[in-house]
Amino acid sequence: MKSTEYMIIGGGPTGLGAAHRLDELGHNDWVLVEKAQNLGGLASSVVDDQGFIWDLGGHVLFSHYNYFDNLLDDLLGENWFEHEREAWIWMRNQWIPYPFQSNMWRLPQADLEKCLLGLESINENKISTVGMNFDEWIVDSFGEGIADVFMRPYNYKVWAYPTRELAANWTGERVATIDKDEVLKNIKDKSDLKSWGPNAVFRFPKEGGTGSIWNALGSRLPKDKIILDTEIREIEPIEQIAVCENGQQFRYEKLITTVPLPLFIKKLRGKIGESFSKDKLEKFKWSSTHVIGIGIEGVTPAQLRSKCWMYFPEDNVPFYRATVFSNYSPENVPRPGEQWSLMCEVSESSMKKVDHAHIIGDTIDGLYSTGILPDDANLVSTWSRFLPFGYPTPFLGRDEILKDFIPRLEDVNIFSRGRFGGWKYEVSNQDHSLMQGVELVNALLLGEKEETYWNPTAVNNR
Numbered sequence: 001m002k003s004t005e006y007m008i009i010g011g012g013p014t015g016l017g018a019a020h021r022l023d024e025l026g027h028n029d030w031v032l033v034e035k036a037q038n039l040g041g042l043a044s045s046v047v048d049d050q051g052f053i054w055d056l057g058g059h060v061l062f063s064h065y066n067y068f069d070n071l072l073d074d075l076l077g078e079n080w081f082e083h084e085r086e087a088w089i090w091m092r093n094q095w096i097p098y099p100f101q102s103n104m105w106r107l108p109q110a111d112l113e114k115c116l117l118g119l120e121s122i123n124e125n126k127i128s129t130v131g132m133n134f135d136e137w138i139v140d141s142f143g144e145g146i147a148d149v150f151m152r153p154y155n156y157k158v159w160a161y162p163t164r165e166l167a168a169n170w171t172g173e174r175v176a177t178i179d180k181d182e183v184l185k186n187i188k189d190k191s192d193l194k195s196w197g198p199n200a201v202f203r204f205p206k207e208g209g210t211g212s213i214w215n216a217l218g219s220r221l222p223k224d225k226i227i228l229d230t231e232i233r234e235i236e237p238i239e240q241i242a243v244c245e246n247g248q249q250f251r252y253e254k255l256i257t258t259v260p261l262p263l264f265i266k267k268l269r270g271k272i273g274e275s276f277s278k279d280k281l282e283k284f285k286w287s288s289t290h291v292i293g294i295g296i297e298g299v300t301p302a303q304l305r306s307k308c309w310m311y312f313p314e315d316n317v318p319f320y321r322a323t324v325f326s327n328y329s330p331e332n333v334p335r336p337g338e339q340w341s342l343m344c345e346v347s348e349s350s351m352k353k354v355d356h357a358h359i360i361g362d363t364i365d366g367l368y369s370t371g372i373l374p375d376d377a378n379l380v381s382t383w384s385r386f387l388p389f390g391y392p393t394p395f396l397g398r399d400e401i402l403k404d405f406i407p408r409l410e411d412v413n414i415f416s417r418g419r420f421g422g423w424k425y426e427v428s429n430q431d432h433s434l435m436q437g438v439e440l441v442n443a444l445l446l447g448e449k450e451e452t453y454w455n456p457t458a459v460n461n462r
């Protein structure tokens with residue numbers, strides 16, 4: 001049996017962040033075990049049979065941290081594009097600039113009137129989301145009209161749960177709220193407001209997709225400490241032993257895990273595993289994501305040339321978002337300038353079923369029916385990937401369960417962090433995830449406070 005001081009499960013941004021920080025601090029008694037054959041986790045990229053590059057869903061980079069920015073600069077040097085976000089919403093057979101609530105003047109009259117009526121009752125001074133579900137928060141913040149016309153259908157498509165099933169306390173910077181006077185002025189002037197929020201400008205690697213970042217970080221780490229293609233099957237928490245599917249065992253002093261939290265808890269053997277409430281474990285909600293990539297011969301159609309991504313709140317197409325992926329980097333297609341590519345995302349959950357056998361065909365039909373694919377489009381590649389864990393749903397009661405589970409794991413030297421390890425959607429992007437790994441190591445080695453995981457609002461308000 002091998003022994004290690006720090007064992008990291010998962011080579012996504014969180015696990016790599018922890019490994020990088022250990023290495024940076026000159027600490028060399030650690031090992032990282034990853035079940036896939038490559039690093040990057042959900043932030044990795046794939047080259048399909050025809051040579052098109054795909055991310056696992058539309059990934060764009062924006063950051064709340066100097067540390068993260070400096071690391072990215074260092075990893076890829078000049079190898080970045082910077083893009084201005086151009087996001088659109090397709091509804092009522094037309095394009096509306098994102099965010100919806102700032103650009104409602106484009107709606108058909110009946111929808112616009114409904115939204116305006118609802119605005120009369122909104123509570124602009126509300127600051128607390130405590131105890132609210134997401135639906136209540138939407139109605140309170142935007143009124144019944146916007147809730148019905150856009151927020152409920154759109155959020156159901158993204159989250160795969162009705163809005164009343166989600167808590168409201170994650171919304172912070174993730175949902176644009178409303179300035180009533182500005183909205184009314186936009187409607188009167190018929191003016192668009194396109195930039196809102198932290199990702200109005202974003203960067204993207206020139207080559208290799210989002211995954212190139214994490215490959216670059218992985219290649220800097222000592223090779224003998226990274227073990228790929230090896231899945232952790234179970235944990236003996238009292239003896240502090242991790243057992244792999246291939247029978248290999250590791251005795252650890254501290255375990256950093258990025259495995260989806262309820263799955264990880266089920267891997268704990270003995271009394272400690274049994275001590276986690278089954279009722280609470282069953283409360284976890286998440287959604288899966290189907291990512292469908294379409295490679296097309298020819299030049300990008302004029303109407304898509306400057307668009308980054310598009311949202312689809314209506315149920316006439318299966319996807320909630322389509323990204324013009326070749327606009328992020330010309331190198332995302334095998335013959336730049338002669339081909340282009342689209343990447344669509346479809347959500348799925350126990351409350352929103354998807355027909356797996358037909359999802360690619362249904363997606364292509366939807367791209368034609370909305371005019372995104374021209375009638376004469378020559379499709380040369382079709383690729384898809386099913387992500388069983390796509391979005392960590394901020395379900396009702398989540399924080400109380402996390403406040404129970406996470407410290408109890410820490411009592412036995414297990415630290416669960418990252419998108420699904422920590423289960424806080426509001427701090428689950430790549431920057432947050434890497435920093436969760438870095439801050440955890442800073443806490444364990446240097447006694448510093450972890451800000452991202454325990455204080456998401458402060459981090460996101462920076």
Ligand SMILES: Cc1cc2nc3c(=O)[nH]c(=O)nc-3n(C[C@H](O)[C@H](O)[C@H](O)COP(=O)(O)OP(=O)(O)OC[C@H]3O[C@@H](n4cnc5c(N)ncnc54)[C@H](O)[C@@H]3O)c2cc1C
Binds near residue numbers: 010034058060230289
């Ligand atoms: C559809 C979609 C869109 C996104 N868009 C953006 C975006 O625009 N911008 C952004 O910054 N972020 C985005 N993200 C989030 C980004 O992918 C995450 O921030 C990041 O990947 C989380 O890193 P992580 O290490 O916490 O988890 P993961 O990336 O999930 O990594 C966990 C790793 O653990 C491994 N693992 C699991 N179980 C075991 C086991 N038993 N044994 C060994 N290894 C195991 C997995 O194989 C995986 O590699 C998006 C994610 C999705 C799904």
